[in-house]
Structure formats: C-alpha cells, structure tokens
Amino acid sequence: MSPPVAARAITRRRTILASASVALLGAAGAALLARAGWRPFARTEPAEDLSIALASTPHAALLHIAAAEGYFEDEGLAVTLTPVSHGKAALDLLAQRKTDLAAAAEVPFVISVLQGEPFGIAASMLSVSTEMAVVARLDHGIRQPADLPGKKVGVTLGTSGEYFLWAFLIRHKLPPDAVTLVDLPPGRIVEALAQGHVDAASTWQPIRLDAESALGLRGVSFTAPAAYTVTHVVVGRTDFLRQRPATLRKLVRALLKAEQFSRNQPEHAMAVAAQRLKIDPAALRPSWADLGFRVNLLQSQLVTLEDEARWAMARGHAPPKAVPNFLSHLYLDALLAEQSDRVTVVH
C-alpha cells in the first residue's frame, strides 16, 4: 500500500470510528431522554372545562387533592368543583344537567338509576367500612344494638346512611322495620340527636364525629365493618361519558396521580383535604387512616350495587322491578385505557 493510500485508509477509519462514536452517543442520549419522558414537540392545547359536584366530605378528597396539586391542570382540564351537602344532592345537580360529573356514594347512584336517570360510574375513588356508625343516646336506653327496636333513628333517606342502618340491623339479626326512620338532611342530624328529637342517628364522617362530640358521655357509637363497605364513585350522565372519552381519561389520570400522592405523602394529603374541606386536621386524622383511596372498578361492586338495588326497591325508593344490569352503568374505557389492572369487572 502506497503512503497516500495508507493515509487515506487511516483517515477513512478515523472518520468511521468518529461517526460510529457520535451515532452511539446520540442514540444513547436520545434513549435516555425518551426514557426520561422528554418530548421535544409536545403540543399545548387549550384546557377543557369540566364541572364536578361533590359532597363536602373527606370521601371526595382525591378530587380536592387533584385540584390543589394541579393535577387537573397538568392534564389540560379546567375543573370547577361545586360543593354540596351530600352525594345525593350532587346527583340531583347532575340530573338537572347543572354539572358534568358528580361524586357520591353508590346508594344514591343506585336509587337514581332505579328512578330512570341515565347515570354511569366513571371510576370509584374510595371505599371505607369503618367510618359509618349508628350514634345513639345512652340516656334514651340504647346501650347495645339490640336496644334499637322501637327507637327513632335519624337518617338522610336515600343515602348510604339509610342503607348502612338497614345492613347494621341485619348484621345484628334485627328486623329492618324494627326502628322508626326520621328523615333528616345531613346538616340537621347532629342538632336533632343532641336535642333528643331522635334516639339515634345513622350517618357518616364528619357528621358522625360532630354527633359524638355533641353527645359526649351521653352517646354511644355502633359500627359494622362487615355489614357495609361504602364506596364513593364519580358519576356522569351516560351521554356525557360516551361523548367525552378523552376528558374522562384525563380525569382518571389526575385521580391516579392524586391517589399516588395520598399514598406517598399521607400527612400532606390529609392537610390538603382538611384545608379544602375547612376541617380541623386534628378532627380529620382519626378517620383519615381508614379511608381507602383507590381508583378502580371492581367486580364485587356489582354485587353491592345489585344488593343496594334490591334494598332500594324494598324500601320504596323505586318501584319494584327486576334488578337492572349495572354492568351497562359502569364506564370502563377510561380506566382500562389508563391502568387496566384497576378494572376487575368481568367484561
């Protein structure tokens, strides 16, 4: 090989080596950036408006956390939260088309469906089995569940409070009609119990805590974890759920982030919820640990929904008929698309 040819060969080898090194480093860099989630041409779209009616209870804490931590904004949602007294009131707003979505317990949702409302569940946010209780007055002769028959029990009819009372009585082998139900809105339960207008009340947190505080030593609380696990769900009108799949996926993503946040930083999450609900954190702390925040749609929910439907018809909240197929009232697509393992509903 003559010297110029040798020199050209060396130069060519150097060029190939340099090119290969640059390509290798470039590929590795791009892979690392892609792994880190870097998107050089991410589009910025205008935020979507979304209104959600929700009860001023810790049960909807994930929605409050998502709003406070900016998860909705991150997903391109401009969410307006509308606080109401309880879930049934939120569903009423949904029925009147005054809100896009509502957060409520399963019981008012079931009653609404039985009454013909075209509602569907987008996702469950929370389940808890220890927070509901029957708070009774000792001075009215109630020391144990067996003392309840013949007593007046305050309850917000058509809510999970009424269903819990029914399940509670069954749990203690008592006839459901053994007590006299007094329909009270959530805001009046504590007062009615304190003033002795009712002998006991079946309610949820934080009303339960207020009632226990109001009665002090005169009161006693009965829980029944095995009787009923209340589940809070995000409900939308069926047409809305079908027409806004992208919006619902964004909502689900924001809720999953909020759930992650509450798991990783429970104290911070509780502080955020307390601030948004205007509750003293100290008052929230005892019940906070029992709240199982988990975004999902479970097969076991169908069993509960059907049982609640039978109860609702038996209680006269809806005309008797065949138990509806609640599978068609579960909107699985958003959660399946975002995190399929959170959906155990057989579909």
Place this chain on the structure above:
Amino acid sequence: MKIGTKGRLATTTALGTIVLLAAVITWAHAEVDEADGERRRTSEIARALNDLRLVTFEYTLYRPERAHLQAREAANRLDRLLATHPVSDPQAREILAELRARSTETQRIFEELRSSPPPTLGSRSPEGDALRRFEAQLSRKLLVLQQESLVDAFRLSDVSTRRIAEAQRRVVWVFLAGLLMIAITTGGAAWLIHRSVLAPIRRLEEATREVASGNWNFKLDIGGNDEIGEMSRNFDSMTAALRASFAQIERSNQELATLNKEIEAFSYSVSHDLRAPLRSMDGFSLALLEDYSDRLDDEGRDYLQRIRAASQRMGRLIDELLGLSKVTRTELVIREVDLSVLSREIAETLEQQHPDRDVRWEIEHGLVVHADKSLMQIALQNLLENAWKFTAKTAQAVVRVGRTEHDGQAAWFVADNGVGFDMNYADRLFGAFQRLHHESEFAGTGIGLAIVQRIVRRHEGRIWAESQPSRGATFFFSFREPTNEPRQQGHPAG
C-alpha cells in the same frame, strides 16, 4: 507515559468495565430470580384463595361439615403463605397487609356464619326473615371479600411480574450502558494508540522517505517520553550526525577535486613545457651528429646517441603521462562496445608493425560491454601490447581475449603465455612507473597498467591479475552490472 503503560491502562479499563458489567448483570439476575420466587409464592396464595372460595361456596349452599374442615385447612394454608411471604416492594407490602386483614375478616365471618343456626325452610316468621337476611348478608360479604382477595392476589402477581420486567429492562439498559462504556473505552484507546503510536509511526515513515530522497535537513521532532519519543530523538541525532558527515565528505570531495585539477594542470603544463627542451636536446643532438660527426670521436657520438635516446624516452614518458591525465579528465560516453572487434583491430595493427612475430590470437566473439569506447580502446591497447611484449621471448606465443565468471559476476580477460610475474609483487603492478621487469629486458614506461586500472575504475569496475613466472599472465577486469538507474558519468572527483 510509556506505550506499555498506556496499553496496560487501556486493558485494565476494558477489563474493569467488563467486570462491572458482569457484576451488575449478576445482581439484576438475582433480582429477577427473587421476583420470580415472589411470583411463584403469589401463585400459591391465589391457589389457596381459590380453594377457600370453592369450599366457602359449597358451605354456604349445603353446609357440609367436610366443606367447613376444608375451608379451615385452606384458611390455615393461606395464613401460613401470607405470614411467610417476604416482599420488598412497598405496594406489594400494602397489598399483603390488605390480604392478611381480609383473611382474618373472612375467617371471622365464616365462623360467624357457621355458628348461626340455619333458617328453617318455609318459615316466614320475623326472626326467620332476619336470620335469612343475616346469612345472606354474611354470604355476600364472604363473596365480596374473597373476590377482592383474589383480585389482590393477582395484583400481587402483577407487582412481581412488573418487578421481573423492570429487572430485565434494567439488565438491558445496563448491558447497553456497558456496551457504550466499552465503545467509549475502545474509542479512547484507539484515539490514544493513533495519537501516540500510529501518527508518530506515519511521521517516521515520512521522515525515512525524506531522508532516503536526500533531505537530510528533515527533523522528526516527535515529543513525548515514550519509546517513540525516544526513537524520534535518536533519529534526529542520527540525521544530524549524517548531515555533518556528508558535509565533511562534500568538503573533502571539493578539496580533492580542486587538488586533482591542480595536479592535472600541473601534469599537463609540465608535460608540454618539458617537450620544448626535449625537442631542443634531441634536435641539437641530431644536428651535432649530422653536422659535426666528423669532428667527434666514437665516444662523443655515442654520448650524443645516448642523449637522443634519453630525450626520446622522456618524450614517450611525457606522452604516457598526458595519456594518463587524459584518461582521468575524459567525460564518459557509455554505450555498447564490442571488445572482440576492438581486440582484433589492435591485434592486426600489432602484427603489421611487427611482421616478424608469430603470435596466435584467440579472441572470443561477441565480447560486448557497456563502456566508453575510446577508453576501452586505450585499455585494450595497453593490455594487448603488454601481452604482445611479454610473449616476445616465448616460442609459441598465444594471446587470448575472452569472458569468464568470477564470484558470480561477468569478467573479461586478456591472457598470455609470456614470461609472467611473481604474484608477490602483484600489488605493484598497477602503480605508475612501476615495472616488474628491467627495461633492458622488456621496454616500457610502466604507465600502461596504471592507465588501464584508472579506466576500469572510471567504469566503477575492478581489475586484477593472476600469473606465475614463465607461465604467462592473465589480466581480468569486470564492470558494475548495468542497471536501469542512470550511471554517474561525471568526473570521479567532481
């Protein structure tokens, strides 16, 4: 840093990278193995849960004691699995805690259901209704709890699967990172080798080429403390020393050339200047002999004859000296020369000049050499005249001209069977005015062989002789083999 040290450093780095890679892969493999173990234990949990669910379902339907015993056994197995299931993932720990709590609750509710008296079929009493509702509630709760436990078992399995996938991904990434590190190390080593070995060697190759082409001023000038740096300094020292030597040789050559010119000029002028007085001596001696012969006695005439002979001999010496000088000065014109033809011409001339001699000539045909024709004519003339002269007293004189091989090289020769000479004096043969025989025996100036030797040397050849007294002599000469390169044809001193 020495090349050896650099090599060791590159090797150590490469080996270190490979060892690191192997360690990380081993660690990741161990993690995959552990996660796989978790998944297998999770499968056992799911199997136990399924068994429990099966017998619970049987019990709620028909209340057989066998189902109760099986349920208890399945529950115990499940508890053991849940108690001994080690997990490292926080989410898995959370799921496991939920599974344990649910298992406890499931067993409690199952025992509660078992202790409850079965409702009497067909009885519609309020107590019977309450009992039926109670059992239905417990059964539903058991169903829900076991469904959720199974779901959690699958979640646990998913966590293990995810962990395996993550570990496998990590292996891939570590492997890629390792490959990248190896590529960078190899690139670095290649760059280092190129910078400290290949580039200097290329420069060295360029330097040798430059020096070979005569550029003695080329400096390698490669820095560094390694072997190549050392070699560069030695190379530069060597070229500097050679440069000085060549400069010295150049100066010597120039001085020699000047000296030669001066000698030639001196010889030429001496030769010419001496001719005039010689001619006068010879002329006036002849005039004396012709015009005053009668006034001189025999001794006087003899003296005059001797003066004439001496002056004529000196004239011949001067001619020979001029010939020698001419041989040195003449510019060579190299071409094909047929020595056979030249030899025959000279032989014919000699025979014509001395018809009384009977010499046998044996001249080979086709003795062709590449040489200067006029100089080769002079050389052959001298060699053949010598042979002619020294065979004068030989009865059957033979003179041979031919070609032979000597040490694998072509050589030409002129041989005779004359008086020869003693090889002990061979070193004096080619010296000017050197004679091995007395002039009275064989006439001559002693210049001839000196001229022949100079001619052969002008042709970059060599001449030598072999002889034995009374057995004749052979003079060999050879020339440098002709090559494609143009022969230096200038003056040897120039």
